[in-house]
Amino acid sequence: MPAVGLYVLFQLLAFGVLWLMxxxxxVSPGRFVGAFDANWFTAVATHGYDQVPTVLPNGAPGENSLVFFPLYPALTAVLTFVGLPALPAALTVSLLAGCAAAWGLFVLGRDLAGPRVGLLLAVLWSLGPGSTALHLAYSESLLVALVAWTLVAVSHRRWLLAxxxxxxxxxxxxxxxxxxxAVGIAAIVAICRRQDGWRPWLGGLLAPLGLLGYLGYVALRTGRLDGWFWLQNAWQMHFDLGRFTWIQVRExxxxNTSSWITxxxxxxxxxxxxxxxxxxxxxxxxWHVYGALTVLIALCSSNYFQSRARFLLPAFVLTVPLALALAKLPTRVLAVLLPVGAAISxxxxxxxxxxxxxxP
Incomplete structure (x- = not known):
């Protein structure tokens, strides 16, 4: 409960800062809550994937909702069935998923090094630089909730759940x-150690089905095996081995003058x-595999440099050594540091x- 409570408290603080800014x-803060990717998610929740893939005169694809994965808008659509409008429903999904993520991160940290580290792990993630997405209609909170509880399942060797x-x-x-x-490699390690019989085999085989299934669906809709990656070009997004990020960091x-780029x-x-x-x-x-690959994915995509902090938000593993270090500080010091960090973020x-x- 402290982890979930602090998560909600810091989200309220962040929304208050957004209101002041x-x-x-x-301008109205409501303009931002339902803008950007939120427009696409709520459109999918309301209308499904009703857009036909198009090709522009220059050969590039037109913007299409198929780029946005289905689970978050599907959960939003479920809440619309009980009478909530699409945007409040999406924000409700984000809030509940964020609470579930904070709970899962607390369990991970507690099992690793005790309740204090678990609490700090949940809190540090919730006030990271990209945490603005957590109180918007974005899918990061849902992803982190699923990742956290997956790693809990792996640590308990519950392979089918993982x-x-x-x-x-x-x-x-x-x-x-x-x-x-990460799940696949953990399953291979368990198999090599001859642990848990057939369960790691099945868990490892289940793991990629969702991702491959949706990429396959987009491939059928676009008529291209690389359909999802091709559609990303409408936003000038592709994997460039970090070239764009390096150029922006150098700039x-x-x-001569500081800016948001700095x-x-x-x-x-x-x-x-x-x-x-x-x-x-x-x-x-x-944890190592997941953290390293998440950072690699976040930093090796082109365009939208300002979104790097949000792309890094799922890489909560990065906060583990920081949580271990901060756990040694007195509570009164943390009571100052954490709110200040939340306000800056x-x-x-x-x-x-x-x-x-x-x-964002």
Whole structure:
């Protein structure tokens, strides 16, 4: 309950900062809550995937809702059946999923190093630089909830549950591929150790079904095996081995004037440093695999540099060594540090939307 309670408290704080920044910019905060990707998710929840894939005169694909994975809008649609409008339903899904994620992260940290670390792991994730997405109609909170409880299942060697949860994660975001790999490698380790009989075999085979199933569906709709990746080109998004990120980081650190690019560049470098720190920390192999691949996916995609903090949000493994270090501090010190960190993080996300007019 403390983990869930602090999660809700910091989300309220962040939304308050968004309201203040919106007031300063003379716009309504409601304009941002349902904007950007939220428009696409609520459209899918309301109308399904009713758009026909199109090709523009230059040969590029037109923007299409098939890029957005189905589980989050499906849960939103379920709530619309009981009378909620699409946007409030989507925000409800985000809130409940965020609470489930905080609970799962607490369990992970508690099992690793005690309740204090579990609480800090949940809190640090909830106030990360990309946490603005947690109180918007975005699917990050749902993905992290599924990832957290999947890793709990793996640690308890409940392979069928881990495989099933990974299937659902694969229907949430493409970055769930990192979790598929983590569960698969953990299952292979268990098989090599001759543990748990046939269960790791089945769990490992279940893990990729959601992701592969949806990519296959998009391939059928587009008539291309690479259909989902092709549709991403409508947003100039593709895997570029980190070239775009490196160019933006270099610009942010060498420009004559500071901007949101500079702040985002610092966040990217901090994420790389934290990843290196996790490699020096004794963690389960599935955690290492998941964390490394999530960072790789987040930093090696082109375009939308301002979204790097949000893309890194599912990489909560990066906060584990920080949680272990902060757990040694007195509670009164944490009572100051954590709210200050939450306020700074909320300012960053709110500035992007209300002042810079960029998607988080």
């Amino acid at each position: 919106s007031w300063k910019a003379d 495989g099933a949860l990974t299937t659902f994660a694969g229907l949430t975001r493409a970055s769930a591929g990192a979790l598929v790999a 942010g650190l060498t420009a 702040v985002t560049a610092i966040i990217v470098l901090a994420a790389v440093a934290l990843l290196l720190w996790t490699w020096c920390t004794r963690l389960p192999v599935a 909320a300012w960053y996300g709110s500035f992007l939307m209300a002042i810079a007019h960029l998607a």
